[in-house]
Amino acid sequence: EPATEKPAAPEPARERPTVGAGTAYVTPLVRKLAAEKGVDLSTVTGSGVGGRIRKQDVEEAAAAQQAAPAPAA
Amino acid sequence: MAESQEYDIVILGAGSGGYAAALRAAELGMSVAMVEADKVGGTCLHRGCIPTKALLHSAEVADTIRESDVFGIKGTLDGIDMSGVSSFKDGIVGRLYKGLQGLVSSRKVEVIQGWGTLVSPDTVEVDGKRYTGKNVILASGSYSKTLPGLEIGGRVITSEQALELDFVPQSAIVLGGGVIGVEFASLWSSFGTEVTILEGLPNLVPNEDVALSKGLERAFRKRKIAFHTSTMFSGVEQDENGVTVTTQDGKTYQADLLLVAVGRGPATDGLGYAEQGIPMERGFVLTNERLHTGVGNVYAVGDIVPGLQLAHRGFQQGIFVAEEIAGLNPPPIVESGIPRVTYSEPNVASVGLTEAQAKETYGEDKVVTLEYNLGGNGKSQILQTAGFVKLVREQDGPIVGVHMLGARLGELVGEGQLIVNWEAYPEDVAALVHGHPTQDEALGEAALALAGKPLHSHN
Amino acid sequence: MAESQEYDIVILGAGSGGYAAALRAAELGMSVAMVEADKVGGTCLHRGCIPTKALLHSAEVADTIRESDVFGIKGTLDGIDMSGVSSFKDGIVGRLYKGLQGLVSSRKVEVIQGWGTLVSPDTVEVDGKRYTGKNVILASGSYSKTLPGLEIGGRVITSEQALELDFVPQSAIVLGGGVIGVEFASLWSSFGTEVTILEGLPNLVPNEDVALSKGLERAFRKRKIAFHTSTMFSGVEQDENGVTVTTQDGKTYQADLLLVAVGRGPATDGLGYAEQGIPMERGFVLTNERLHTGVGNVYAVGDIVPGLQLAHRGFQQGIFVAEEIAGLNPPPIVESGIPRVTYSEPNVASVGLTEAQAKETYGEDKVVTLEYNLGGNGKSQILQTAGFVKLVREQDGPIVGVHMLGARLGELVGEGQLIVNWEAYPEDVAALVHGHPTQDEALGEAALALAGKPLHSHN
Ligand SMILES: Cc1cc2nc3c(=O)[nH]c(=O)nc-3n(C[C@H](O)[C@H](O)[C@H](O)COP(=O)(O)OP(=O)(O)OC[C@H]3O[C@@H](n4cnc5c(N)ncnc54)[C@H](O)[C@@H]3O)c2cc1C
Ligand SMILES: Cc1cc2nc3c(=O)[nH]c(=O)nc-3n(C[C@H](O)[C@H](O)[C@H](O)COP(=O)(O)OP(=O)(O)OC[C@H]3O[C@@H](n4cnc5c(N)ncnc54)[C@H](O)[C@@H]3O)c2cc1C
Numbered sequence: 001e002p003a004t005e006k007p008a009a010p011e012p013a014r015e016r017p018t019v020g021a022g023t024a025y026v027t028p029l030v031r032k033l034a035a036e037k038g039v040d041l042s043t044v045t046g047s048g049v050g051g052r053i054r055k056q057d058v059e060e061a062a063a064a065q066q067a068a069p070a071p072a073a
Numbered sequence: 074m075a076e077s078q079e080y081d082i083v084i085l086g087a088g089s090g091g092y093a094a095a096l097r098a099a100e101l102g103m104s105v106a107m108v109e110a111d112k113v114g115g116t117c118l119h120r121g122c123i124p125t126k127a128l129l130h131s132a133e134v135a136d137t138i139r140e141s142d143v144f145g146i147k148g149t150l151d152g153i154d155m156s157g158v159s160s161f162k163d164g165i166v167g168r169l170y171k172g173l174q175g176l177v178s179s180r181k182v183e184v185i186q187g188w189g190t191l192v193s194p195d196t197v198e199v200d201g202k203r204y205t206g207k208n209v210i211l212a213s214g215s216y217s218k219t220l221p222g223l224e225i226g227g228r229v230i231t232s233e234q235a236l237e238l239d240f241v242p243q244s245a246i247v248l249g250g251g252v253i254g255v256e257f258a259s260l261w262s263s264f265g266t267e268v269t270i271l272e273g274l275p276n277l278v279p280n281e282d283v284a285l286s287k288g289l290e291r292a293f294r295k296r297k298i299a300f301h302t303s304t305m306f307s308g309v310e311q312d313e314n315g316v317t318v319t320t321q322d323g324k325t326y327q328a329d330l331l332l333v334a335v336g337r338g339p340a341t342d343g344l345g346y347a348e349q350g351i352p353m354e355r356g357f358v359l360t361n362e363r364l365h366t367g368v369g370n371v372y373a374v375g376d377i378v379p380g381l382q383l384a385h386r387g388f389q390q391g392i393f394v395a396e397e398i399a400g401l402n403p404p405p406i407v408e409s410g411i412p413r414v415t416y417s418e419p420n421v422a423s424v425g426l427t428e429a430q431a432k433e434t435y436g437e438d439k440v441v442t443l444e445y446n447l448g449g450n451g452k453s454q455i456l457q458t459a460g461f462v463k464l465v466r467e468q469d470g471p472i473v474g475v476h477m478l479g480a481r482l483g484e485l486v487g488e489g490q491l492i493v494n495w496e497a498y499p500e501d502v503a504a505l506v507h508g509h510p511t512q513d514e515a516l517g518e519a520a521l522a523l524a525g526k527p528l529h530s531h532n
Numbered sequence: 533m534a535e536s537q538e539y540d541i542v543i544l545g546a547g548s549g550g551y552a553a554a555l556r557a558a559e560l561g562m563s564v565a566m567v568e569a570d571k572v573g574g575t576c577l578h579r580g581c582i583p584t585k586a587l588l589h590s591a592e593v594a595d596t597i598r599e600s601d602v603f604g605i606k607g608t609l610d611g612i613d614m615s616g617v618s619s620f621k622d623g624i625v626g627r628l629y630k631g632l633q634g635l636v637s638s639r640k641v642e643v644i645q646g647w648g649t650l651v652s653p654d655t656v657e658v659d660g661k662r663y664t665g666k667n668v669i670l671a672s673g674s675y676s677k678t679l680p681g682l683e684i685g686g687r688v689i690t691s692e693q694a695l696e697l698d699f700v701p702q703s704a705i706v707l708g709g710g711v712i713g714v715e716f717a718s719l720w721s722s723f724g725t726e727v728t729i730l731e732g733l734p735n736l737v738p739n740e741d742v743a744l745s746k747g748l749e750r751a752f753r754k755r756k757i758a759f760h761t762s763t764m765f766s767g768v769e770q771d772e773n774g775v776t777v778t779t780q781d782g783k784t785y786q787a788d789l790l791l792v793a794v795g796r797g798p799a800t801d802g803l804g805y806a807e808q809g810i811p812m813e814r815g816f817v818l819t820n821e822r823l824h825t826g827v828g829n830v831y832a833v834g835d836i837v838p839g840l841q842l843a844h845r846g847f848q849q850g851i852f853v854a855e856e857i858a859g860l861n862p863p864p865i866v867e868s869g870i871p872r873v874t875y876s877e878p879n880v881a882s883v884g885l886t887e888a889q890a891k892e893t894y895g896e897d898k899v900v901t902l903e904y905n906l907g908g909n910g911k912s913q914i915l916q917t918a919g920f921v922k923l924v925r926e927q928d929g930p931i932v933g934v935h936m937l938g939a940r941l942g943e944l945v946g947e948g949q950l951i952v953n954w955e956a957y958p959e960d961v962a963a964l965v966h967g968h969p970t971q972d973e974a975l976g977e978a979a980l981a982l983a984g985k986p987l988h989s990h991n
Contacts (some may be wrong), residue, residue, distance in 0.1 A: 028497040145615070151606035
């Protein structure tokens with residue numbers, strides 16, 4: 001299940017590329033989209049080859065975040 | 074009161090910006106009237122991008138023949154047949170013009186032939202007839218500027234006349250070392266003209282990264298294209314034998330012709346813009362980042378909007394405004410992400426920030442650059458072209474600028490455009506080893522080196 | 533027992549795969565011995581990619597001169613000077629070879645000159661001397677195959693001899709319409725040779741999307757390059773006047789030469805691989821997706837590993853294995869994401885899945901394709917080249933294949949590579965209006981059309 005209950009954690013200033021070191025590779029487009037939508041990629045499960053995070057995964061995570069109750073303003 | 078017809082959008086000017094807006098708006102189901110005094114296609118198609126690139130290709134053909142020996146091909150350059158060159162150019166323009174007309178009519182855009190003026194924030198008048206739009210897009214484009222006291226006529230010409238010459242000048246002075254000046258200098262030189270460029274700023278193509286300027290200057294020196302930078306025009310005389318240009322440092326230059334290529338001014342005079350309260354500055358139309366003028370539903374696109382004067386910027390802005398009007402809420406266009414190509418020999422191509430701009434943006438010590446010399450690139454060696462690919466990145470961040478010099482490298486700017494606009498890191502590009510042996514590989518090699526894993530390079 | 537030296541890595545073969553591994557490993561601080569019987573650079577540099585592309589450029593120069601009239605340039609093609617062509621080619625190879633040698637020695641890679649064999653899973657023996665590696669990389673490359681009963685010699689040649697010809701054949705039969713066959717057919721035809729291609733499969737470049745095959749066939753027909761597909765070789769006779777080839781349908785073909793271009797076999801015979809238990813199939817070395825053979829610390833890269841036989845695949849695999857050994861855990865290489873270019877006139881270039889492969893992967897009705905014809909592309913019109921860009925996307929998903937046909941389009945495959953490997957959607961590309969007027973713009977226009985917002989196209 002997407003971690004929709006997570007309180008909005010402070011966003012990292014910028015996602016770093018995660019080539020190598022065992023982490024799934026994230027394409028620039030996905031990284032950019034995640035930054036735009038405020039999605040923390042470490043919470044997203046990739047549905048692509050080898051667990052690669054796809055654009056759809058980020059969009060779903062963003063939609064789920066939106067659907068989640070808004071934090072008290 | 075004049076008779077009046079209503080549209081979703083009325084567009085004033087059918088150049089790159091205007092017709093792109095019209096085509097996109099029509100696709101989105103809107104009714105569109107597009108007013109054009111001359112020909113659909115505007116500057117770019119009829120007296121800009123396309124005819125110059127046709128001439129530049131003829132120039133490339135001449136160079137290829139001249140240098141064919143190097144490749145083991147025995148060829149003789151018997152001459153430049155300017156009427157043949159012109160009919161080639163005119164054929165290209167004609168075919169594309171026909172295609173564009175077909176496209177415009179197939180999308181049911183109504184083209185109003187005639188000179189239009191903005192008579193109210195929602196109305197353009199043409200020959201006493203009024204065309205009212207729920208939205209109006211100003212797209213009247215640009216014209217060749219000159220300098221105060223420098224009159225165009227006779228042997229003093231602008232790009233319009235230069236494109237129509239029916240002879241190859243023996244010698245020419247080009248006033249202005251920007252894109253247009255450099256392109257004509259390049260093609261004339263290939264045709265055998267002795268060319269001298271005069272440029273007021275310290276470098277040729279002064280808007281580019283200084284590495285590109287220096288590289289182009291080196292290449293032009295090798296090609297024996299003379300140029301004098303930091304050199305201010307002071308006056309010109311002409312008679313039946315030629316022109317004599319004097320510069321502020323007291324020097325004089327003589328040639329058959331003077332090409333004035335000192336930039337393009339906005340074609341906005343006497344069109345009623347100011348009268349309707351459209352905000353203007355030095356003739357340009359001011360807009361917000363959504364290309365809205367702030368008056369009624371009036372938008373502006375293309376060369377009349379301050380910024381890069383490029384056809385594809387006009388396309389992109391035209392599409393943007395059509396989508397904006399349709400309520401699609403498109404993301405604003407990032408001006409620095411628009412690619413720029415000078416189609417001279419060698420090509421100059423760039424997208425994103427120059428090194429200097431990047432340092433301004435991120436800080437002097439937060440920018441890393443890398444130059445990959447084409448000497449290491451097999452295909453460029455085969456083409457016998459010198460040059461380089463320079464990448465500019467934010468330290469530990471994405472590539473923010475791609476700058477290239479070399480024959481044919483203009484074609485690589487699309488890849489650069491993806492890299493910069495998609496905010497790719499050097500590692501992202503480096504992971505994708507490029508096709509061998511291409512020139513495109515130089516971009517890949519530069520990324521490999523910048524990612525700290527140089528392959529065919531010595532850093 | 534022979535004397536023995538120890539290294540972090542011992543590499544057998546200094547071609548594209550081997551030397552890329554060596555360079556990257558050395559960068560990562562490992563000690564490397566690279567065994568090479570012939571010349572560092574291997575097939576690609578000395579008798580593959582580079583010399584063929586040099587000849588293809590000479591061919592382009594010849595074509596340019598022949599067609600110069602079209603562009604208004606008066607030129608005469610006086611002849612092909614094959615000794616000049618050869619010295620151009622040899623000069624390019626020589627310069628790049630020198631550069632590569634400098635690179636290899638500057639990175640402190642030890643090159644062992646001589647014929648190596650694998651004598652144990654961690655040891656290569658050369659002239660009785662043993663070189664032991666904590667890791668071993670097999671990179672012995674490939675050779676020109678022939679068919680059973682088809683002996684190479686005299687007028688029956690492979691690409692190696694074809695590259696060294698000191699004359700232009702009047703006529704040639706090319707057996708095999710794959711990349712190498714098509715490239716030689718193209719360049720010989722430009723030099724004036726009457727060429728006939730015989731191909732057993734139903735299409736030229738049969739590994740490409742069928743649209744590219746058909747397009748290339750159309751172009752070759754126009755160029756008067758004869759070809760017979762679905763045509764099986766049965767035998768050849770030669771005498772001092774030429775060759776006579778018979779095919780299984782009973783037809784005969786005569787020419788000066790027969791070029792056998794039926795593929796490349798793995799150069800693995802007698803090198804001790806099988807003896808050391810390395811898993812093999814039809815001479816190829818089998819590995820897992822991390823290029824490990826499953827035996828000891830033995831890896832394999834390049835043409836001996838089943839898949840695309842391309843230099844940059846070798847580079848990418850070599851870099852991968854070096855990083856794998858260094859513990860960097862690089863992501864596995866996606867074979868379909870490697871770009872493929874046939875440098876004939878016109879170029880054939882592709883990356884990602886063909887339409888057929890995409891349908892297999894995603895389902896017959898889950899794939900959308902779009903073809904953008906170069907007829908709408910200004911720069912291609914200027915170059916007078918026909919062709920198209922075909923995009924294949926997963927329905928509602930990313931672009932999974934880019935397929936291109938046309939002069940010079942090989943240079944655009946890098947952009948295609950980013951698109952496919954970064955899983956871009958048509959909208960992502962369409963948002964970035966490409967530089968005008970470039971050929972690269974055709975890729976942008978195709979994306980615009982596929983995103984449902986065609987600009988210069990009629991769909
Ligand atoms: C020599 C040269 C070479 C160039 N090369 C390139 C290149 O290679 N690549 C590139 O990207 N850009 C190039 N450009 C620039 C490019 O041509 C312009 O950026 C582009 O044409 C701008 O489009 P636009 O729609 O703003 O204006 P325009 O193309 O100038 O179109 C404006 C149209 O509006 C019409 N119009 C104006 N006022 C009225 C009126 N009152 N009533 C009716 N109609 C009116 C005009 O007749 C014209 O057709 C070149 C320009 C020149 C001069
Ligand atoms: C005519 C032609 C054109 C081509 N054009 C292109 C192109 O344009 N683009 C492209 O990407 N690819 C092209 N290729 C393919 C490309 O050349 C190969 O994919 C590439 O060279 C493979 O690299 P490799 O390292 O696997 O093997 P190779 O380059 O074959 O290198 C193997 C090396 O190992 C050495 N070796 C073998 N056995 C031993 C031994 N026992 N002891 C010591 N040394 C040994 C050989 O001498 C050789 O130097 C072309 C090939 C040909 C033939």
